[in-house]
Amino acid sequence: MGKIRQRLYFIAVLIVISIVALVPRNVKQRVIDPQSGQMRDTTVRRVPINLGLDLQGGIHLALEVDQSKGPVPDCADAIQRAERVVRTRVDEFGTTEPVVQIQGRCRLIVELAGEKDPARARGIIQRTAFLEFRITDMKNQFKDALPQMDAALRKAGVKARSNATPSAVAQLFGGDTSKAARDSAADANSPGVLSSLLFQGQLPGEYLVPAEQWPLVDSLVQRPDVHAAMPRGIELRWGATEESRGARSYRALYAVDSKPIITGEELTKAVARRDPVTNQSIVAFTLSHRGGRIFGQETARHIGDYMAIILDGRVQGQPPVIRGQIESNGQIELGTKPLQEASDLALVLRAGALPAPLTIVDERTISASLGGDSIHDGVRAGVVGIVLVILIMIGYYRVSGALAVAALTLYCLFTLAGLAAFGFTLTLPGLAGFVLSIGIAVDANVLIFERIREELVHGKSLRLAVDDGFLHAMNAIVDSNVSTVLTALILYAVGTGPVQGFAITLIIGIAASMISAIFVVKTMFLIWLHRRPDMVTLSI
Amino acid sequence: MIRLFANANYDFIKWRRFAFSLTGAIMLVGLGFLATRGLNYSIEFTGGTLVQVEVAHKVPTGTIRSALDNVGLNGADIQNFGSDTSYVIRARLNEKGDQGDAGTQAVASAVGRALDQSVGPGQYRIERREAVGPKVGRELQGKAFLAILFSFVVTLIYLAFRFEWRFGLAATVATAHDVVATIAFISVLHLEVSLVVVGAVLTVVGYSLNDTIIIFDRVRENLRKYRRQNLYEILNLSINETLPRSVLTHGTTIATTLSLLVLAGEVIRPFAWVMSFGIFTGTFSSIYIAAPVLLWIEKRWPGEDARGARTLSTRTPAAPAATPSTAPAPAPSPRAPQPTR
Numbered sequence A: 001m002g003k004i005r006q007r008l009y010f011i012a013v014l015i016v017i018s019i020v021a022l023v024p025r026n027v028k029q030r031v032i033d034p035q036s037g038q039m040r041d042t043t044v045r046r047v048p049i050n051l052g053l054d055l056q057g058g059i060h061l062a063l064e065v066d067q068s069k070g071p072v073p074d075c076a077d078a079i080q081r082a083e084r085v086v087r088t089r090v091d092e093f094g095t096t097e098p099v100v101q102i103q104g105r106c107r108l109i110v111e112l113a114g115e116k117d118p119a120r121a122r123g124i125i126q127r128t129a130f131l132e133f134r135i136t137d138m139k140n141q142f143k144d145a146l147p148q149m150d151a152a153l154r155k156a157g158v159k160a161r162s163n164a165t166p167s168a169v170a171q172l173f174g175g176d177t178s179k180a181a182r183d184s185a186a187d188a189n190s191p192g193v194l195s196s197l198l199f200q201g202q203l204p205g206e207y208l209v210p211a212e213q214w215p216l217v218d219s220l221v222q223r224p225d226v227h228a229a230m231p232r233g234i235e236l237r238w239g240a241t242e243e244s245r246g247a248r249s250y251r252a253l254y255a256v257d258s259k260p261i262i263t264g265e266e267l268t269k270a271v272a273r274r275d276p277v278t279n280q281s282i283v284a285f286t287l288s289h290r291g292g293r294i295f296g297q298e299t300a301r302h303i304g305d306y307m308a309i310i311l312d313g314r315v316q317g318q319p320p321v322i323r324g325q326i327e328s329n330g331q332i333e334l335g336t337k338p339l340q341e342a343s344d345l346a347l348v349l350r351a352g353a354l355p356a357p358l359t360i361v362d363e364r365t366i367s368a369s370l371g372g373d374s375i376h377d378g379v380r381a382g383v384v385g386i387v388l389v390i391l392i393m394i395g396y397y398r399v400s401g402a403l404a405v406a407a408l409t410l411y412c413l414f415t416l417a418g419l420a421a422f423g424f425t426l427t428l429p430g431l432a433g434f435v436l437s438i439g440i441a442v443d444a445n446v447l448i449f450e451r452i453r454e455e456l457v458h459g460k461s462l463r464l465a466v467d468d469g470f471l472h473a474m475n476a477i478v479d480s481n482v483s484t485v486l487t488a489l490i491l492y493a494v495g496t497g498p499v500q501g502f503a504i505t506l507i508i509g510i511a512a513s514m515i516s517a518i519f520v521v522k523t524m525f526l527i528w529l530h531r532r533p534d535m536v537t538l539s540i
Numbered sequence B: 001m002i003r004l005f006a007n008a009n010y011d012f013i014k015w016r017r018f019a020f021s022l023t024g025a026i027m028l029v030g031l032g033f034l035a036t037r038g039l040n041y042s043i044e045f046t047g048g049t050l051v052q053v054e055v056a057h058k059v060p061t062g063t064i065r066s067a068l069d070n071v072g073l074n075g076a077d078i079q080n081f082g083s084d085t086s087y088v089i090r091a092r093l094n095e096k097g098d099q100g101d102a103g104t105q106a107v108a109s110a111v112g113r114a115l116d117q118s119v120g121p122g123q124y125r126i127e128r129r130e131a132v133g134p135k136v137g138r139e140l141q142g143k144a145f146l147a148i149l150f151s152f153v154v155t156l157i158y159l160a161f162r163f164e165w166r167f168g169l170a171a172t173v174a175t176a177h178d179v180v181a182t183i184a185f186i187s188v189l190h191l192e193v194s195l196v197v198v199g200a201v202l203t204v205v206g207y208s209l210n211d212t213i214i215i216f217d218r219v220r221e222n223l224r225k226y227r228r229q230n231l232y233e234i235l236n237l238s239i240n241e242t243l244p245r246s247v248l249t250h251g252t253t254i255a256t257t258l259s260l261l262v263l264a265g266e267v268i269r270p271f272a273w274v275m276s277f278g279i280f281t282g283t284f285s286s287i288y289i290a291a292p293v294l295l296w297i298e299k300r301w302p303g304e305d306a307r308g309a310r311t312l313s314t315r316t317p318a319a320p321a322a323t324p325s326t327a328p329a330p331a332p333s334p335r336a337p338q339p340t341r
Helices: A002-022 A075-088 A118-126 A141-155 A166-173 A178-186 A211-221 A224-229 A289-301 A339-353 A368-421 A428-457 A462-494 A497-531 B013-037 B061-070 B100-118 B134-162 B165-189 B195-225 B231-241 B243-263 B269-300 B307-314
Strands: A025-032 A039-046 A058-065 A099-103 A107-113 A131-135 A206-210 A234-245 A248-257 A267-274 A281-287 A307-311 A329-333 A358-366 B048-055 B077-081 B083-092 B124-132
Touching: A002 A368, A002 A497, A058 A075, A058 A118, A075 A099, A075 A107, A075 A307, A075 A339, A107 A118, A118 A358, A131 A248, A131 A339, A141 A224, A141 A234, A141 A248, A206 A211, A211 A224, A211 A234, A211 A248, A234 A307, A248 A307, A267 A339, A281 A289, A281 A339, A307 A339, A358 A368, A358 B100, A358 B134, A368 A428, A368 A497, A368 B124, A368 B243, A428 A462, A428 A497, A428 B195, A428 B243, A428 B269, A462 A497, A462 B134, A462 B195, A497 B195, B013 B165, B013 B231, B013 B269, B048 B100, B061 B077, B061 B083, B061 B100, B083 B100, B100 B124, B134 B165, B134 B195, B165 B195, B165 B269, B195 B231, B195 B243, B195 B269, B231 B243, B231 B269, B243 B269
Parallel strands: none
Antiparallel strands: A025 A039, A058 A107, A058 A358, A099 A107, A131 A307, A206 A248, A234 A248, A267 A281, A281 A329, A358 B124, B048 B083, B048 B124, B077 B083
């Protein structure tokens, strides 16, 4: 009995894990706000199975470097630059979790779930990248103007969403708060809407906004009344990525000069390397002759200032400080940061300097309604298929068949949980593969049951027949399943999106069927025999 | 309890010549179709443009076709897709592929203009649009070919590792038969060959192999169990013993593929066709290709357990399965216990 209990515990643990993997949960999605047209984060409660583009609708694009107007020597580098550029524009697509990845060496894959307009997507992707260097707001003009902006917002009736205690805000804000303090004295109990959301960063002109608040802040600073209070010659630019400080993650907001000191056109080369003497990661860059002259003048005026590197309107990394006059050859020191970060920055610089013309080699658009139909039809076919399999199994094997059907339920649960837990994508062929695998999944049980019948015909006792039936069928089951997994692996290696989904479903399905058809059914048999020791004929 | 084909004792192998001729004839027809009509490659493979539209109310196909001619898409073909109001328009790239990547995009917008003319702007909805450049298509063709080839090699290696090379070779021949038969079937039905259909062919390969392995596994076991019978008898015995399993498993699989075929919609239908056919050919080839080929191989290159060689010369009728001990006993050679192969 102890053996049975152990098996039951194991099965129970598997079931609990599977259910946990499938419980609808809050998933953060970035969607376009219909009112403002801005991206914002929402949380949606849904079963965590990713649907492929063919099921939820969307656009799949494969891009390569355009070689029609002369060969591009290093397509791998060009495609990496393009990937970097497209990544910084991810927000503009207005879709949930767009996929941007390099396939092979020289191909870029962009997948936009839910996007309907291929022309718009192409426009965003193929637009030329724009790189510029700008000095950050060294005189804290933006911070000084914050009270006016708060006042403008107050006048417009915008209230802070949370009633944060004003004292805490003031402390967090830090630094020179005299002006803010004086201003808030007039309206003592309500802190400024905007200033309460901004925390002073490490350098002048850098502010940190809690990651979940940045869409709100973005919409606030774009209001015309706030814009009017913005100091002349200062603009705001968001950091490209969220960064975590302690337990929370923030997005940086930079106040920068509205006039760039130089743009990417003047940049001719940028490479990352490690300084052999100081062992620091550095990015060495070279400017054109003209660019070197301008850059020399500007850097001479701004020694000690911070210079933001902005690609497509997004500040990349933390702005480095200008140590001295730089002409044609300069370098950006990243200190002890890993070389990977330097390579990434060098890539950003090259991306802005040498735009890679991209051509679309493969474009697929599927409407959401077609995807919805596919889900509907696929699920219907699956249900009918399962019912047929259940009828066949119970009709032929009676009680044993019912056990197999119970195991089949677990099989479905395990397979779906496997898809969810490993974050694989369910596609239409995957759905078909799942339906198909239900038919194949009972094969293991059929093999075992037939074997038990044979052993019974040979006159073995019930117990022995069951044990031997499982044992002898095992060889055939393992061999046949391994061969199917091998073909599925090949399919995965060769296929693209939908077909890979099919291969994955097949592989997970086989793993799940090994557990459910062999282990679970064996446990049921053991319990059955244990409960009815006097049983002489098996319902099989 | 219901028992289908319990204690069956059919002489399957006896009919091998007939089966060979039958499958040979079917394949000849299929290859005839293949030679004259070729395969209906999807634009994934040829490169080109596909547009699937759903129109608000039914429009004669001819109207759309003439509108397509008007915008210069003479080679485009148009088909109903599932329902009356759903059309698929395909424009393949020409042989040279000189339209290039920009060409497929241009065609896609030309199809839009043609639809505006014939159906009227706003009267249709584009459900699916694919524009595949010539390079991607060529790559995919190569990949699909490699995949099928590679699956053979891996299969052969795995079977040689699990059984021995004679079994592996026989199983591979049977699988090759299935691939050829399936391709012939695809050609006869003029199914569109997409990557998903190639996936179906590979699944058929896996399924057929699965079936062959089940029988070979039994053959291996019976070879150890019944020392006095020749390979011919053992093959028959093994096929008969696994017959109930074959009927049940193929039954459940057919049930699911048929429900896919009927219910799962137009997009997945070619896949379901190929799978449904593949189950038949896989079953057939496990019995009538794999087993006879194994017999033939054992005759040509007798293994250490060369009972196949004796088979064809003596041609003993199959002994009843249940009474192996009473089978006519050829001089039992004193064999050492066989190492596991």
